[in-house]
Amino acid sequence: MNDALNHLLDAPAWGVYTAVALLVFAEDALFFGFVIPGETAAVLGGVAASRGHVALGVMIITVVLAAIVGDSVGYEVGRRFGSRIIGSRPLTRHQKRLGDAQDLLARRGGAAVFLGRFVAFFRAVMPALAGAAHMRYRRFLGYNAAGGLCWGVTFVLVGFVAANSYARIEQAVGRGAAVAVALLVITALIIWRIRARRKAEREGPALTN
Numbered sequence: 001m002n003d004a005l006n007h008l009l010d011a012p013a014w015g016v017y018t019a020v021a022l023l024v025f026a027e028d029a030l031f032f033g034f035v036i037p038g039e040t041a042a043v044l045g046g047v048a049a050s051r052g053h054v055a056l057g058v059m060i061i062t063v064v065l066a067a068i069v070g071d072s073v074g075y076e077v078g079r080r081f082g083s084r085i086i087g088s089r090p091l092t093r094h095q096k097r098l099g100d101a102q103d104l105l106a107r108r109g110g111a112a113v114f115l116g117r118f119v120a121f122f123r124a125v126m127p128a129l130a131g132a133a134h135m136r137y138r139r140f141l142g143y144n145a146a147g148g149l150c151w152g153v154t155f156v157l158v159g160f161v162a163a164n165s166y167a168r169i170e171q172a173v174g175r176g177a178a179v180a181v182a183l184l185v186i187t188a189l190i191i192w193r194i195r196a197r198r199k200a201e202r203e204g205p206a207l208t209n
Helices: 002-010 013-029 038-050 056-086 095-108 110-116 120-132 137-173 175-207
Strands: none
Touching: 013 038, 013 056, 013 120, 038 056, 038 137, 056 120, 056 137, 095 110, 095 120, 110 120, 110 137, 120 137
């Protein structure tokens, strides 16, 4: 994994933009979110920007546009093939969470599209569910764009700030201490993500009330 990340971060600038855009796009358009969460690609884009390898502003625009376009493609796929997708094999193991997403969409409408952008499973399926539910595209696009903008800016900046903080710590106290701090932060983030995911699974039905 580290070698793969290093190859990505050491690629030409256009290659980094392209790889990050494709990963973010594919998460929602092709349901790759079950394999590689788009937020990981967005954070890596921020790390690349912190190294001066790519421009921060361009990376943010790239991630936001890829998120919006990917969601729009997912919406169209859901509008045309909704029933087939919902009954597809990859989703059969997630019927409860899928039901929660459908219920949230039915009760909250466009707000569910916006909120779904910040939950990995919902982010991967919500555009297709909105299309399958025949939500008006103009309404979908408004909430989709707002969610993509907030999400893209947040996670690119997380990567940018985290990488710069690591560099400053390394310069001040040495690489060993910097690595130790980074590991502590990563561990805390993992624990937070696990707890947040479990909480979302428990409260999924409650969010729809």
